[in-house]
Amino acid sequence: MLTLVIGGAASGKSAFAESLCLCAPLPRTYLATMQVWDAECAARVAKHRAMRAEKQFDTVECPLHLARLTLPRCGTVLLEDLGNLAANELYDPDGAGENAAAAILRGIENIAQQCENLILVSNEVFSGGADYAGDTDRYLRTLAAVNNAAAARADAVVRVVCGIPVYYKGSER
Numbered sequence: 001m002l003t004l005v006i007g008g009a010a011s012g013k014s015a016f017a018e019s020l021c022l023c024a025p026l027p028r029t030y031l032a033t034m035q036v037w038d039a040e041c042a043a044r045v046a047k048h049r050a051m052r053a054e055k056q057f058d059t060v061e062c063p064l065h066l067a068r069l070t071l072p073r074c075g076t077v078l079l080e081d082l083g084n085l086a087a088n089e090l091y092d093p094d095g096a097g098e099n100a101a102a103a104i105l106r107g108i109e110n111i112a113q114q115c116e117n118l119i120l121v122s123n124e125v126f127s128g129g130a131d132y133a134g135d136t137d138r139y140l141r142t143l144a145a146v147n148n149a150a151a152a153r154a155d156a157v158v159r160v161v162c163g164i165p166v167y168y169k170g171s172e173r
Helices: 013-022 039-054 082-091 097-112 136-153
Strands: 002-007 028-032 057-061 076-080 117-123 156-161 164-169
Touching (some): 002 136, 117 136
Parallel strands (some): 028 076
């Protein structure tokens, strides 16, 4: 089963996605996409790893190239998040660049074939206006393409607003 969870910043989407995982079969894998740039990022990653370990998650770091990843175990996978992954693939010199959306979608398929349940977390895009400075529009269009394709492929699509899940496709488990 593939579930897409979207929402704005601090909407509660990550907590909701984790709650879905806690109801799903073990083993649980947390697929982390954040790149570690400095000591502050490293400390954040360590804190989150410890919190997830208490919930029986094995954490796998994968900031680029999901299509190349082989998971250590099947079961339930939480991919957090597509926004980071899109930025990484677009802007990292080793990323997919202009082919970022296609690369991410191939990666999602790769992961989906290796697990029973895949829960994707992504940011809501284009709800905050239309004029963006610099390269922001390219990033948002890439993430929108990924979100739209993932939603079409998903069994369930949930938008979280103020911690409240609203199902747009599929139903509550």
